[in-house]
Amino acid sequence: xxxxxxxxxxxxxxxxxxxxxxxxxxxxxxxxxxxxxxxxxxxxxxxxxxxxxxxxxxxxxxxxxxxxxxxxxxxxxxxxxxxxxxxxxxxxxxxxxxxxxxxxxxxxxxxxxxxxxxxxxxxxxxxxxxxxxxxxxxxxxxxxxxxxxxxxxxxxxxxxxxxxxxxxxxxxxxxxxxxxxxxxxxxxxxxxxxxxxxxxxxxxxxxxxxxxxxxxxxxxxxxxxxxxxxxxxxxxxxxxxxxxxxxxxxxxxxxxxxxxxxxxxxxxxxxxxxxxxxxxxxxxxxxxxxxxxxxxxxxxxxxxxxxxxxxxxxxxxxxxxxxxxxxxxxxxxxxxxxxxxxxxxxxxxxxxxxxxxxxxxxxxxxxxxxxxxxxxxxxxxxxxxxxxxxxxxxxxxxxxxxxxxxxxxxxxxxxxxxxxxxxxxxxxxxxxxxxxxxxxxxxxxxxxxxxxxxxxxxxxxxxxxxxxxxxxxxxxxxxxxxxxxxxxxxxxxxxxxxxxxxxxxxxxxxxxxxxxxxx
Numbered sequence: 345x346x347x348x349x350x351x352x353x354x355x356x357x358x359x360x361x362x363x364x365x366x367x368x369x370x371x372x373x374x375x376x377x378x379x380x381x382x383x384x385x386x387x388x389x390x391x392x393x394x395x396x397x398x399x400x401x402x403x404x405x406x407x408x409x410x411x412x413x414x415x416x417x418x419x420x421x422x423x424x425x426x427x428x429x430x431x432x433x434x435x436x437x438x439x440x441x442x443x444x445x446x447x448x449x450x451x452x453x454x455x456x457x458x459x460x461x462x463x464x465x466x467x468x469x470x471x472x473x474x475x476x477x478x479x480x481x482x483x484x485x486x487x488x489x490x491x492x493x494x495x496x497x498x499x500x501x502x503x504x505x506x507x508x509x510x511x512x513x514x515x516x517x518x519x520x521x522x523x524x525x526x527x528x529x530x531x532x533x534x535x536x537x538x539x540x541x542x543x544x545x546x547x548x549x550x551x552x553x554x555x556x557x558x559x560x561x562x563x564x565x566x567x568x569x570x571x572x573x574x575x576x577x578x579x580x581x582x583x584x585x586x587x588x589x590x591x592x593x594x595x596x597x598x599x600x601x602x603x604x605x606x607x608x609x610x611x612x613x614x615x616x617x618x619x620x621x622x623x624x625x626x627x628x629x630x631x632x633x634x635x636x637x638x639x640x641x642x643x644x645x646x647x648x649x650x651x652x653x654x655x656x657x658x659x660x661x662x663x664x665x666x667x668x669x670x671x672x673x674x675x676x677x678x679x680x681x682x683x684x685x686x687x688x689x690x691x692x693x694x695x696x697x698x699x700x701x702x703x704x705x706x707x708x709x710x711x712x713x714x715x716x717x718x719x720x721x722x723x724x725x726x727x728x729x730x731x732x733x734x735x736x737x738x739x740x741x742x743x744x745x746x747x748x749x750x751x752x753x754x755x756x757x758x759x760x761x762x763x764x765x766x767x768x769x770x771x772x773x774x775x776x777x778x779x780x781x782x783x784x785x786x787x788x789x790x791x792x793x794x795x796x797x798x799x800x801x802x803x804x805x806x807x808x809x810x811x812x813x814x815x816x817x818x819x820x821x822x823x824x825x826x827x828x829x830x831x832x833x834x835x836x837x838x839x840x841x842x843x844x845x846x847x848x849x850x851x852x853x854x855x856x857x858x859x860x861x862x863x
Contacts, residue, residue: 346374352389354400354412356381360451364399364428371458382406383415390419397461402429402436413444422471424464498593503586506531518574518595520567534564561596572597623683629653629661631727637819638846639827648675649788649842650683654690656724662690662699665846666720667739667788675716682707682718682762696722696735697770700762704737708766717761721786725778730850732784733775737762740789741804747781749812780852785811787826790841794830802833819847
């Protein structure tokens with residue numbers, strides 16, 4: 345295949361130009377060419393398109409090879425410039441070569457035209473590659489200089505004796521020393537008493553692959569004397585005939601303090617979780633004729649939901665589900681306080697409304713004008729008379745279903761949440777008889793307000809659907825099913841609120857002794 349060649353020919357003779365092109369074509373070049381014979385025409389040709397080589401006659405009526413060579417050099421283009429003349433003296437040819445011409449040929453002797461063209465094209469390509477490599481080296485050097493100068497990490501170079509030879513400006517922000525103060529100083533100047541980075545001359549460090557060198561933590565000494573923790577990596581470098589060890593140091597003192605604080609916080613939350621776990625009932629009460637179960641899952645390390653079973657006067661059983669606004673450590677503390685107050689007052693009062701009224705007075709005083717409050721559903725179950733009496737302080741409605749799954753009663757709130765107004769007096773809702781097969785479901789809004797990926801709420805209808813489909817099963821199974829359905833609805837997303845569910849089943853007298861034992 346012929347080699348493409350773009351040739352600019354400076355020649356006043358059309359015949360000589362065609363003859364030159366034919367020789368090149370015989371040499372397997374596919375020549376695209378243009379002939380010019382004035383400085384203006386040459387300038388236009390150089391500006392309008394790229395060229396691979398320039399051939400020039402020595403002397404023309406309006407132009408000459410020296411003038412063409414000078415014009416080409418002014419453009420900055422590095423193109424082979426070959427003179428093809430009818431005859432020039434040796435001294436003129438030498439002068440032109442010294443001025444920058446690459447070769448000269450006689451018009452009547454074009455046998456060297458193709459070899460000379462090949463050689464000069466090859467040399468031009470080599471020069472272009474060399475210029476590109478040099479430019480790349482200059483750019484890389486500038487890039488490394490910028491990285492060295494503007495790196496936020498301290499970079500230090502020490503010789504085999506451990507003497508600091510080079511540092512970047514960041515050493516001042518990390519260690520407090522100016523670069524000038526560190527030059528010529530031993531590396532030990534920066535090492536604290538507890539520091540133990542590898543010495544620069546250690547063989548294992550010298551043999552370490554810089555790309556694989558591990559980072560390690562070391563304790564170093566700031567100029568003002570205090571200790572700082574740095575993350576440091578070492579690599580070996582041969583430069584200017586000497587061996588150097590390069591240290592890349594990053595001040596991680598603040599990060600280490602934050603990590604220690606985070607570990608301490610995690611430990612505090614672990615203790616809080618353990619304490620809160622102990623506040624929940626270990627197992628439900630065993631009451632003939634009833635199957636009871638409850639469970640709570642906090643959204644954070646500690647939650648603001650709770651449930652409880654409280655012994656009340658005259659063989660009454662208190663069923664309590666509460667929800668402190670928010671979740672986390674603060675609500676968990678309020679939850680523990682609410683639990684304690686309700687337990688104290690419920691031991692001495694028969695009616696749920698009395699317990700809520702007295703607990704509210706204390707909580708309102710403790711919470712003050714904060715935005716914290718507590719919703720509580722408090723029901724008393726009289727096992728002997730099979731009656732339920734309840735009072736609800738701003739809590740989401742509970743549901744009482746009959747044996748067929750029909751909604752027997754919606755147990756709505758009877759007053760505002762606890763902690764808002766110390767003068768609030770709560771009232772009990774009218775009592776209801778618990779027939780065999782009735783099922784009470786009490787929950788917090790973490791269930792009904794669970795959100796799926798499309799922003800839909802789980803809602804009360806889904807709650808009742810899950811409960812009805814499991815109504816024939818033990819209370820503990822119903823609780824687990826409802827909690828599992830809530831999590832599945834959220835499609836594995838992050839739980840955004842505490843979830844608590846409590847279920848009470850009224851059993852038929854014929855199966856009281858053989859009813860499932862809730863756990």
